[in-house]
Amino acid sequence: MSVLSKLKEAVVCLKAGRVTLPYPVQAQPVPEKFRGRPLFDAAKCTGCGGCANNCPAREILLFDLCQEIRILQYLGRRCAYCGRCADVCPEKAITMSREFETGTNSIGDIQQRVELFMSTCQRCGRCFKEPSALEQLKLKGYRLDDVAHERWVFRSKPYLETEPVVDDIKIEWD
Amino acid sequence: MLKNLCQKMFGRSLWVYHANSGGCNGCDIEVLNVLTPYYDVERFGIKLVGSPRHADVMLCQGPAMRSTAKALRRAYDAMPAPKLVFAIGSCACGGGIWYDTYSVLGPVEKVVPVNFYIPGCPPRPEAIIYGVAVAVGLVDKKTAPVKFKQIELPIPRYHPADLTGRDELVVYEKVEKV
Numbered sequence: 001m002s003v004l005s006k007l008k009e010a011v012v013c014l015k016a017g018r019v020t021l022p023y024p025v026q027a028q029p030v031p032e033k034f035r036g037r038p039l040f041d042a043a044k045c046t047g048c049g050g051c052a053n054n055c056p057a058r059e060i061l062l063f064d065l066c067q068e069i070r071i072l073q074y075l076g077r078r079c080a081y082c083g084r085c086a087d088v089c090p091e092k093a094i095t096m097s098r099e100f101e102t103g104t105n106s107i108g109d110i111q112q113r114v115e116l117f118m119s120t121c122q123r124c125g126r127c128f129k130e131p132s133a134l135e136q137l138k139l140k141g142y143r144l145d146d147v148a149h150e151r152w153v154f155r156s157k158p159y160l161e162t163e164p165v166v167d168d169i170k171i172e173w174d
Numbered sequence: 175m176l177k178n179l180c181q182k183m184f185g186r187s188l189w190v191y192h193a194n195s196g197g198c199n200g201c202d203i204e205v206l207n208v209l210t211p212y213y214d215v216e217r218f219g220i221k222l223v224g225s226p227r228h229a230d231v232m233l234c235q236g237p238a239m240r241s242t243a244k245a246l247r248r249a250y251d252a253m254p255a256p257k258l259v260f261a262i263g264s265c266a267c268g269g270g271i272w273y274d275t276y277s278v279l280g281p282v283e284k285v286v287p288v289n290f291y292i293p294g295c296p297p298r299p300e301a302i303i304y305g306v307a308v309a310v311g312l313v314d315k316k317t318a319p320v321k322f323k324q325i326e327l328p329i330p331r332y333h334p335a336d337l338t339g340r341d342e343l344v345v346y347e348k349v350e351k352v
Contacts (some may be wrong), residue, residue, distance in 0.1 A: 020214045023300050024307065030298075037293075042322035057264070057271055069324075077268025077281065080295035103292045103305025104315050107267060110293060112320040 035081045035096040040074060040112050044093035047072065047116040051085035051094060060085060070118050076110040177311050186305065187219030191229030191253070193245045195282070197236025197270075200296040201263035207234055207299045213302060218310075226252040231309075232303060234286070237265045237272075239278040248288040258309060261288045264295045 021028055030036075052062040057080060061073045086094040087112045102110055180320070194202055208215050209222055223229050226249045238246065250259065261267045266282040273280060282288055292305035307313045 019211050020217075021212055023213060023303060024312070027300070040320075040322075041351050057268075058271070059268070075268070077291075078264045078270050078273055078294060079268075079293065080264055080271060082295075099316070100294060100298045100301045101304040102294070102297075102317050103290060103301060103308045104317050105290050109315065109317045109319055110291075112322075114322045115324055117324050166301070 004113070019026065030098050030100065034098055035102075036076065036099045037076060037079065037081060037102060037110065038083075038085060038094050038095060039097045040114050041093040042114045043096070044091045045072065045116060046091055046093075047118055048090065050088045050090065054088045056082065056084065056085045057079070064118075068118055070116045072114040072116060074112040076105055076112070083116060085108050183254065187221075188231045188258075188310070189223045189229050190231045191223055191226045191249070192233050193226075193235070193246060193249055195234065195236045195242040195273050195285075196239035197263065197265050201235035201265070204296045204299055204302060205235065205262065208302050213299045213303060215306070218306075220338075226250070227254070229237060229253055230256065231258045231260060231287070231306075233260045233262055233284040234266045234288070235262050236282075236324050237270050238282050238285040240277050240279060243285045245280055246282070246285050258289045258310070259286050260290045260305065262292045262305075264293050267291045267293045270295075283338060 049062045049063070052060040052072070055076045059075045059077065059079050061075070062070065063073075064070050081096065083096050086092075086096050104110065192202070193203055207213065226232065230253075232253060234246070234248060236242075250257075261282050264270055266288075269278060269280045274277055279285070290305055290309050292301055294301055297305075304313065308315050
């Protein structure tokens with residue numbers, strides 16, 4: 001009986017053939033909807049903080065160094081790759097990549113840090129999107145106006161003005 | 175140093191002990207999936223053993239919990255001397271989604287020293303094989319910290335007290351790049 005069962009087992013094994021995947025030699029393609037670790041695109045990010053608000057693991061941190069610089073830090077230690085940050089991002093700056101080979105010997109290797117420049121609105125004092133390269137030339141703060149002393153002329157002021165002083169940026173009224 | 179020690183002492187044949195300290199079983203299933211004929215890791219000499227006294231490597235799944243932290247520490251102490259600890263899954267790496275509840279202490283590294291991290295919820299079986307291959311020294315790690323910095327900030331950091339106002343312009347005296 002035992003010999004019979006062994007023979008049966010051998011037949012089953014032979015019928016199955018070779019099933020071992022050749023992973024380390026040749027990687028299998030990941031499934032279509034696989035979500036790997038998120039990648040942050042600093043060129044598209046506006047620093048709105050939607051991802052930091054919606055992260056269930058609280059792994060995306062957002063803090064301001066000063067009025068103009070905002071740091072977006074993704075630590076990724078307990079990130080479950082749920083993709084809520086990518087869903088909520090209005091600018092589609094976060095993409096869920098398909099890379100999964102993230103084994104490291106130090107946990108700091110998976111963190112991402114994005115430094116954002118936040119301009120300050122002269123009228124309301126809040127932050128708005130960084131101007132494009134062409135608009136930057138038109139802005140006074142970006143230009144070296146005081147050539148003799150080679151100082152950056154500063155447009156951000158510690159107080160707010162009721163009247164628009166410069167019309168560098170045309171405000172579009174809806 | 176650690177890599178050389180690894181290659182010398184272990185002889186590229188790791189006996190792993192599989193310790194779950196309160197995870198959801200997702201990572202357990204992925205670890206056991208690695209040992210199935212599909213991802214047959216016994217061809218690399220990796221073998222699952224039932225006791226920490228026989229093991230070279232401890233695979234930790236799940237966060238360090240209040241109830242199991244002591245047992246995890248005892249299992250770590252029972253392992254013979256050249257030992258490695260792998261934190262598998264986002265719970266073991268960083269505490270998981272429930273990192274701030276009363277029963278979760280945090281990541282596994284609060285209780286036992288962790289040598290290698292494999293994040294993911296759960297990590298793919300390929301990712302676990304890759305992490306073990308990084309530890310043995312077969313492949314190099316692919317991840318590195320990503321930092322995006324402004325090349326030159328157009329406006330220097332200032333303090334309102336340092337601004338000197340003239341009639342038209344407000345000039346910043348201390349030109350200091352951040």
